[in-house]
Amino acid sequence: MALTPFCSPPPSLCSSFRSLRRGLFLPLLQAYPYTTSKGAVPMPETALMALRFEVLGRFNRARAAQLTLPHFVCQTPLFMPVGTQGTIKGLATNQLEDIGCQIILGNTYHLALRPTSELIDELGGLHKFMNWPRALLTDSGESSGWKANAPYTRGVYSNPSMCFTLAYFGYSCYINRIGADIIMALDDVVKTTITGPRIEEAMYRTLRWIDRCIAAHKRPYDQNLFGIVQGGLDPVLRDICVRGLVDRNLPGYAIGGLAGGEDKDSFWRVVAQCTAALPEDKPRYVMGVGYPLDIVVCSALGADMYDCVYPTRTARFGTALVPEGVLKLKNNAMAEDTRPIDSTCACMVCKNYSRAYIHSLVSKDAMGSQLLSYHNLYYMMQLSRNLHSSIVRGKFPEFVCNFLQKMFPKGDVPEWVCNAMEVAEIDISSCRARFRDD
Amino acid sequence: MKFVVKALSNGTARAGVLHLDSVAAAIDTPSLLLSTRKGLPLFTSPDLLSSFPSPDSRLLHVSPLHFLEGLSIKTISKIGGLHQLVGLHDCGFAAFPRDSIQCLPEATATNKTGASFETPCGRLLIKPAEYMEMMSSMKPELWATLADEVPAWVSDKRNKTSVDRTIKWLDECIALSPVSGAVFGAIVGGSSLEERRRCAQEVATRNVSGYWIGGFGLAESMDERPALLNAVTEALPEEKPRLICGLGLPEEILQGVAAGVDLFESTYIYHLTLEGFALTFPLDGTRINAPNVAGIDPRKINLRATVFRKDATPIVEGCLCYTCQNHTRAYINHLLNVHEMLAQILLEIHNTHHFLGFFGLIREAIKAGRFEEFRKDFVRSRYDGLVEDGSEPVLLAR
Numbered sequence: 001m002a003l004t005p006f007c008s009p010p011p012s013l014c015s016s017f018r019s020l021r022r023g024l025f026l027p028l029l030q031a032y033p034y035t036t037s038k039g040a041v042p043m044p045e046t047a048l049m050a051l052r053f054e055v056l057g058r059f060n061r062a063r064a065a066q067l068t069l070p071h072f073v074c075q076t077p078l079f080m081p082v083g084t085q086g087t088i089k090g091l092a093t094n095q096l097e098d099i100g101c102q103i104i105l106g107n108t109y110h111l112a113l114r115p116t117s118e119l120i121d122e123l124g125g126l127h128k129f130m131n132w133p134r135a136l137l138t139d140s141g142e143s144s145g146w147k148a149n150a151p152y153t154r155g156v157y158s159n160p161s162m163c164f165t166l167a168y169f170g171y172s173c174y175i176n177r178i179g180a181d182i183i184m185a186l187d188d189v190v191k192t193t194i195t196g197p198r199i200e201e202a203m204y205r206t207l208r209w210i211d212r213c214i215a216a217h218k219r220p221y222d223q224n225l226f227g228i229v230q231g232g233l234d235p236v237l238r239d240i241c242v243r244g245l246v247d248r249n250l251p252g253y254a255i256g257g258l259a260g261g262e263d264k265d266s267f268w269r270v271v272a273q274c275t276a277a278l279p280e281d282k283p284r285y286v287m288g289v290g291y292p293l294d295i296v297v298c299s300a301l302g303a304d305m306y307d308c309v310y311p312t313r314t315a316r317f318g319t320a321l322v323p324e325g326v327l328k329l330k331n332n333a334m335a336e337d338t339r340p341i342d343s344t345c346a347c348m349v350c351k352n353y354s355r356a357y358i359h360s361l362v363s364k365d366a367m368g369s370q371l372l373s374y375h376n377l378y379y380m381m382q383l384s385r386n387l388h389s390s391i392v393r394g395k396f397p398e399f400v401c402n403f404l405q406k407m408f409p410k411g412d413v414p415e416w417v418c419n420a421m422e423v424a425e426i427d428i429s430s431c432r433a434r435f436r437d438d
Numbered sequence: 439m440k441f442v443v444k445a446l447s448n449g450t451a452r453a454g455v456l457h458l459d460s461v462a463a464a465i466d467t468p469s470l471l472l473s474t475r476k477g478l479p480l481f482t483s484p485d486l487l488s489s490f491p492s493p494d495s496r497l498l499h500v501s502p503l504h505f506l507e508g509l510s511i512k513t514i515s516k517i518g519g520l521h522q523l524v525g526l527h528d529c530g531f532a533a534f535p536r537d538s539i540q541c542l543p544e545a546t547a548t549n550k551t552g553a554s555f556e557t558p559c560g561r562l563l564i565k566p567a568e569y570m571e572m573m574s575s576m577k578p579e580l581w582a583t584l585a586d587e588v589p590a591w592v593s594d595k596r597n598k599t600s601v602d603r604t605i606k607w608l609d610e611c612i613a614l615s616p617v618s619g620a621v622f623g624a625i626v627g628g629s630s631l632e633e634r635r636r637c638a639q640e641v642a643t644r645n646v647s648g649y650w651i652g653g654f655g656l657a658e659s660m661d662e663r664p665a666l667l668n669a670v671t672e673a674l675p676e677e678k679p680r681l682i683c684g685l686g687l688p689e690e691i692l693q694g695v696a697a698g699v700d701l702f703e704s705t706y707i708y709h710l711t712l713e714g715f716a717l718t719f720p721l722d723g724t725r726i727n728a729p730n731v732a733g734i735d736p737r738k739i740n741l742r743a744t745v746f747r748k749d750a751t752p753i754v755e756g757c758l759c760y761t762c763q764n765h766t767r768a769y770i771n772h773l774l775n776v777h778e779m780l781a782q783i784l785l786e787i788h789n790t791h792h793f794l795g796f797f798g799l800i801r802e803a804i805k806a807g808r809f810e811e812f813r814k815d816f817v818r819s820r821y822d823g824l825v826e827d828g829s830e831p832v833l834l835a836r
Contacts, residue, residue, distance in 0.1 A: 086772060090779040092486065093764065115747065115772045123750050123768055131764050335508060338517050348485050352525025354517055357476075360508030364558075365475050366779055370483050 049251040050181070050222045053283050057392035060425045061275065061302035064391035067283055069181040070222050071127060072134040074102040076283065076304040077387040079295065079380040080137060081312060085110050086130045089312055090370040091377070093132050099347070099374065100381040103135040103181070105307050108174050111138075117177040125179030136180040137307070139287070140187070176218045184254060184287075185213040187228040192262035199232035202257075206230045207244040214248060226285060228256035229274050233266045242277040252283040259288030259308070264416040268297060272423050275302035292321065292383055296403055297417055299387050300396075300424035311380050315372035318362035321379040323406040327355070329372065334359035347378035397426050404431040439580055439620035439647055441467075441679040441700075447809035450671065450698040453801050456497075456679060458530040458579045460521065463493040467679065467700040468691075468804075470797050471499040471532055472790065473539060473708055476509075477524035480539075480708065481779075481786040484525055489760040489787070494794050496529040499703050501537040502572040507559040511575045519577035533573060534582035534622075534650055535564060538684050538705045543587040543656070545596070550603065553584055566607050570614040578619050582650035582681070583611040585624035589656040597628040600653075601637045608644060620647035622681055629658045631669045638673035648679040651699065655684020660693070667697035674698075688719075688796060692813045695800055707793055711785040714742040714774050716753045717792040721799060736819075739767075741785070746771040759791035760784075 052068040067074040081088050081096070084107040088096060096104070106126055111117060123129050126136055175183040186209055188202040210227050217225050227245035231237030245253055255274045258267055271286055275298075278284050285305035286298050295306050311321060318330040322342045328334075329341075337355040349358075349371045361368030390399035400421070404413050411433025421428045440457040447453075456465040472479060477500050479487065487495070500520060509523075517523050520531045536543055540558055547554035552565035569584050584607040586600040604626045615621060623646035627634030641649060651670055654663065671680060681701035685694050686709070691702055710717065715738045739746070739753070749771070752762035761770075761784040773781035803812035 085776045085778060086769075087778050087780045090783070092483075092760070092780065092783060094760075095483070095485065098485070110776075114776055115768075119748060119768075122748060123766075129766075129769055129772075131769070335510070336513055338513065352484070354523070356509060356513050356517070357523055360476055360505065364508070366481055366782070367475065367478050367483065369779070370481075370783075374483070 050220065050224045051251050051283075053252075053281060055281070057394070059391055059394065059396035060300075062300050062387075062391050062396055062424065062426075063302060063304070064388045065283070065304060067304070069103070069135045069224070071136070071181050072102055074135060075385070075388045077295070077299045077391075078102055078305055078384045079311075080105050080305065080307040081377055081380070082107075082307055082309045083130075084309075085114070086126065088373070088377070089316070090366065090373050093130065095374060096132070096377070097134070099378045100385065101134065101377065102384075103137050103305075104132060106136055106138045106178065106180060108138045108140050108178060108183075111178060112174045117174040121177035121179070125177075127179065135182070137182040137184070138175055138178055138180040139184045139307075140175075176223065179219075180223065182224045182226055182252065183217075185210050185225055185227050187230055187256055189228075189230065189257050190232065191260045192233050192257060192266070193260065194232070199230075199234060200237055203231040203237045203241050207241060210245060210248055210250075214250075224251035226250060226252040226254050228254045228287070229278075230257045232257060233262060233270060235269075235273055238270060238273055239277065242274055246277075246279060250282070252285060253278050254285040254287050254305075255303070256287045258286065259290055264414070265419070267294075268301070268416055268420040271298050271303060272301045272420065292380070292403075293407065293417065295383065296387070296400060297420045297424075299391075300400060300421060300426055302424075311376035312373045315376045316369045318368070318372065320358075320372055321376045323403075324409075325407055329355060329359050329362045329368075331359075341375055342379070345375065345379065345382070347375050349375040349378075397428075400426055401428055401431050404428055441648065441677070443676060445805045445807075447804040447807050448696070450668075451695050451804050451809040452676075452698055452700065453804040454679065454700055456700075460528070460579055461493055461496045461530050462528055463496075465493050465497060465530070466801055468695050468797060468800050469494055469497055469701055470794060471497045471681075471701060471703045473537070473703065473705065474498050474500055475540075476500075476504045477520055477526070477531070479786065479790075481711065481783045482790065483783070486760060486783075486787060487526070490791060491794055491798075494797065495790070497701070498526070498529055498531050499537070500531050500533050500576070500578060501535055501541050502533055502569065502576060503535050503537065503541045503555055503557055503562060503564070505572070505576075506562060506564075507557075511571055514572075515575040519575065521577075523576075530580070531576070531578040532580050532582075532622075532681065532701070532703075533576060533578035533619075534624075534683065535569070535584070536587065536652065536683050538655060538686070538703065539708050543585075543652075545586070545588040545592060545600070548586050548600075548603075553586055553607075566610040567614065570611055570616070573619065574616040577616070580620040580622055580648065580681075582622040582652075583608040583624045583646075585626050585650070585652045587626055587653045587656060588628050590629040590658040590662075592628060594630065597630055597633050600626050600628065601633050601640075604637065605640050608641065608646075612644065612646070622646060622648040622650040622679075624650045624652055625670055626653040627666070627670070628653055629662055629666060631665060634666050634669040635673055638670045642674050646678070648681060649674055651680060651682040652684070654682060655686065655690075660690065663690075664693055664697060667694060667699070671698040688793075689817055691796075692800070692816065695804075695809070696813060704793075707786060707789045710738065710789050711782050714740050714781070714785070715789075716741055716770075716785055717789050718754055719796075721792065721795040741767060741770045741781075742774045743771075753788050754792065757788065757791065759788045761788040761791075 055063045055065045057064040065076045067076050080103045082105045120129050188205040190202045227250045229241045231241045283304045286303045289306045290308040320327040320341045334355045340350040342350050390396045413432050443452045443454045445453040454467045521527050541555045544554040544556045552563045554563045566584050573581050586603040588600045608623050623641040623644050625637045625641050627637045679700045682694050682699045683703045686704045686706045717738050719737045746767040749767035803809045
């Protein structure tokens with residue numbers, strides 16, 4: 001495998017652009033020699049893709065689309081539940097279909113460990129192994145496993161390229177054997193709360209690695225390799241990374257490195273910058289998002305796909321997702337409450353069970369986790385469906401206002417949401433309390 | 439509730455039909471009561487319940503003790519009773535406090551005011567008045583009167599007290615009886631033949647719709663059990679149904695059927711599921727051809743075993759349960775290894791399905807008049823060629 005020379009990154013231009021304000025004034029950068037195809041392996045014009053992305057409706061930056069993948073035809077915006085180890089905790093595959101899940105995540109690192117990618121391959125791939133007929137996406141294992149254990153993280157090493165070769169050689173085998181419809185490139189992720197040259201290093205490394213991912217990818221006809229934009233919270237780095245990835249003409253792009261504790265104001269700006277710069281005709285996936293509010297904002301800014309452990313994890317802690325925000329079923333007040341979790345929800349749990357009954361189950365019986373996970377995922381799928389249909393029917397601003405009014409009945413919509421909606425050109429003034437200063 | 443005996447085999451084993459208002463179809467007996475926790479199965483979610491054979495899976499056991507820790511009587515009444523509470527309408531609930539999985543009678547703490555149980559919430563004492571309030575709010579289709587169950591090793595005096603107390607509580611419960619629900623009189627008596635007979639005779643004189651036989655599965659041996667069971671059933675009128683608690687293993691169920699019991703609560707499925715076992719004994723009535731390979735258990739398989747890592751076959755070929763129709767042994771092996779909840783869900787579904795099939799075989803054998811033959815065959819074939827693996831005694835411990 002040819003090793004590209006290790007190029008030292010150009011001096012950072014962060015200081016010049018620290019005053020970057022509302023979104024989308026992108027600096028007119030000279031094309032850095034590095035970001036053109038020097039040493040990179042560009043995808044041919046007739047890019048090998050295993051998907052089709054057709055935009056069916058728009059509202060300013062938001063779009064509703066049909067994403068055709070080898071195993072399923074999906075409607076975006078969509079939320080993808082996380083099934084790290086080949087299962088969504090506590091739910092059977094037919095329930096996931098009933099709820100309306102379109103794509104599920106699996107984790108390459110965890111599955112490579114147990115039951116091993118060779119075994120999954122031998123048994124016909126992950127779809128067959130877990131009997132999930134719809135689409136699958138495998139991530140490398142950002143927050144655990146892969147990155148934590150790759151050699152370069154453990155202190156002194158001589159040639160990072162050499163280490164990558166060792167790490168990646170395994171990775172490409174694993175992801176091809178597991179056989180998901182979408183496979184995420186191996187990227188170098190750092191927490192957004194970290195500052196300093198490490199972020200720049202990670203961004204450039206991600207770019208170098210994407211070429212090797214492309215070269216090692218053995219199944220471009222039925223597996224889509226998505227590149228991941230890194231660069232921390234620095235707009236200059238993000239821009240370099242976006243351009244580098246777009247040059248490679250990949251089937252889809254993800255915005256990574258977020259959802260890690262950064263403040264919301266920085267978060268939405270990075271999403272806004274990236275969605276503006278990524279191609280219109282390819283899906284955009286914001287990784288690790290998350291809260292329903294974040295999904296609505298990112299969709300308004302032009303993102304299409306999301307994943308997060310939040311809905312299922314919070315279910316196991318006894319918290320239900322409702323239009324008003326969250327409902328903590330463990331709370332003693334729930335013991336006498338005979339209403340359903342959410343009277344507007346059409347799921348099996350809300351149609352049959354009272355808050356009092358679920359309260360008696362949560363944190364004591366497995367059934368409690370199951371029922372809440374079911375409801376929470378149904379809520380997220382319904383949110384996805386509502387986003388898609390409201391954009392297609394031209395009612396997206398009404399949907400957003402309705403959503404915000406329910407969540408912030410007193411009109412106290414957070415500042416960051418207001419700023420983001422301004423950039424997305426969606427008028428949410430009807431949801432905001434008027435502050436009379438005069 | 440209506441119960442009719444349709445067939446007898448070998449004198450005492452009977453096949454009958456149970457009609458409950460809430461269940462559309464008639465339930466054939468001998469039948470299994472599915473174990474629940476707060477009214478729902480432990481792992482099988484309600485939308486998957488419909489995949490079980492019907493109506494044999496429509497009888498559910500509920501213990502009122504489960505609700506003492508989080509749901510008040512007032513709230514249950516406000517919601518409208520068990521059916522509304524757990525969202526299951528086409529099924530019948532049988533309510534009695536003992537839940538052989540988690541709420542076992544604590545004979546040392548039971549006193550003249552109430553029955554004590556060891557539960558996950560600690561020790562609970564339940565008095566007849568309180569108990570009847572729960573029955574009124576839960577509105578089960580059938581319920582048992584409060585009993586003082588004692589293990590096999592207690593003194594004769596304590597055993598006698600338990601019988602007197604149980605009869606006294608029976609009368610108190612009947613006096614406080616709610617309007618709906620069929621009352622099953624509780625019968626105890628430990629491991630004393632005279633006490634068992636005495637209790638059964640007393641309860642037989644009361645105005646009850648059926649009989650709940652308690653005190654079994656509390657350390658009496660399998661050898662002494664048949665005589666004790668017969669001492670009870672011989673004293674009871676034939677036309678009323680008998681429900682027993684605490685017989686877990688298939689062989690124990692067969693003992694109960696032979697003595698003339700109709701309804702069974704069993705912990706077998708629960709223990710199998712938790713330990714990673716799936717039932718595999720053949721359900722087509724054929725003799726199990728136990729292979730000569732030592733260590734292979736023809737009754738059940740433990741899906742944690744590495745031999746199943748790549749086994750892409752279902753647990754039982756041809757089984758119509760959700761698990762076997764959708765998943766492989768390899769997948770369940772993986773789920774067990776990574777400690778995923780779905781493993782227990784899938785195992786409980788298969789084991790319930792399979793165990794219900796076993797009850798189907800029992801009913802067929804009785805109707806064909808060859809129950810004793812079936813029973814002897816079944817017991818013998820389960821041990822033929824088997825290496826003693828020590829797994830079954832664990833299940834017998836409780």
